[in-house]
Amino acid sequence: MSDQPAPSHPAPAAEHTAVRGGAGPAALPDAGPYDALLLLSFGGPEGPDDVVPFLENVTRGRGIPRERLKEVGRHYFLFGGVSPINAQNRELLHALRKDFAEAGLDLPVYWGNRNWAPYLTDTLREISAAGHRRVLVLATSAYASYSGCRQYRENLAAAMSALADEGRPVPRVDKLRHYFNHPGFVQPMVDATLTALAELPAGVREGARLAFTTHSIPVSAADTSGPVAGHGSGGAYVAQHMDVARVVAEAVRQATGVERPWELVYQSRSGAPHIPWLEPDICDHLEEVHAAGAQAVVMVPIGFVSDHMEVKYDLDTEAAAKAAELGLPVSRAATVGADPRFAAAVRDLVLERAAAERGRTPERCALGALGPSHDVCPAGCCPARTPAPAAAGTD
């Protein structure tokens, strides 16, 4: 966390850097019992021929209307059939390896996807063949939800079962806690929001509102997101996003001296129209605030880890077109991507979890009101509509 102002962020917990064996040089950071980190992501097409098979992978058995699929395929073709997500994950992979190497953390980092090459099962096979037996997983989704958490745990269980069927050693797999409120994830969003504000015409900057955006999900999925005890209106999914939005809005207020109205709004709705999903949609929100006299809006995609297709199309193309039609100045904050502070945050989370697994009580960095999330998803956390085996959790 060296290059981070982070007022309320303590230095990496002393436990992490504790000197082993007395007065000698500081010992290297210790990820034991883990012997590998796995970056687990969504995957995306890398050329026009990939688009349809990719969408078939994404939507297998999920009942997404054909019309919606055609529409989403069109988004990818507008960008030459290439999603930015894989390149962004390669950058994150480099940033993690660089950060770990500079910190003296000896932990190999692998990458596998749910929906496109490199596929998770192939990566897990590689991890197993390299002799690794305790794997920690970083999913590219910072929040609780079925799609962002349990579905990745189901993907892990399926990959593990494929290895078992092949008679290979199956590594034990744990998943890092949700990192939505880690300072290394939040601080870059604050800076990005300030940068996006500065991109607005000077005359409307002061009056600009903030629209925090995330992926819409079915209301029923939001209500049951997170541990059972927190189920209820919006569940952990909405509560976690609201917590981050509040922290960013407050930090931006402090930095600019301007109190701005802000909302959490949604984007990228899918599914059948008669099923309720989280609202309002960003485009409806732009219309509404414009009608109410808003001068400008900064869109801050706090729900996403990189500027992938949901950001490039749904915000930079679709919402930007809506704003242009309204004559409403907008700008869009960058996501965290491969920011070195995020890489350092991942290292902090790895060392935190490793220490906890060794029976220590590590310091757990978190901003906002919710505090650090659980290490292990309890039974009933983010339930699936159709129950399936899931790894790295209680059920």
Ligand SMILES: CC1=C(CCC(=O)O)c2cc3nc(cc4[nH]c(cc5[nH]c(cc1n2)c(C)c5CCC(=O)O)c(CCC(=O)O)c4C)C(CCC(=O)O)=C3C
């Ligand atoms: C919560 C959430 C995240 C954030 C957490 C995370 O990152 O995991 C996320 C990320 C992403 N979603 C993505 C792409 C798609 N998501 C779809 C469909 C869906 N997403 C859902 C939820 C989420 N999605 C849901 C409830 C559906 C309905 C179908 C279902 O119940 O599964 C579809 C099908 C077509 C459509 O309906 O849009 C596509 C193509 C990409 C890749 C972008 C790229 O290529 O750059 C990324 C990072």
Ligand SMILES: [Fe+2]
């Ligand atoms: Fe999605």
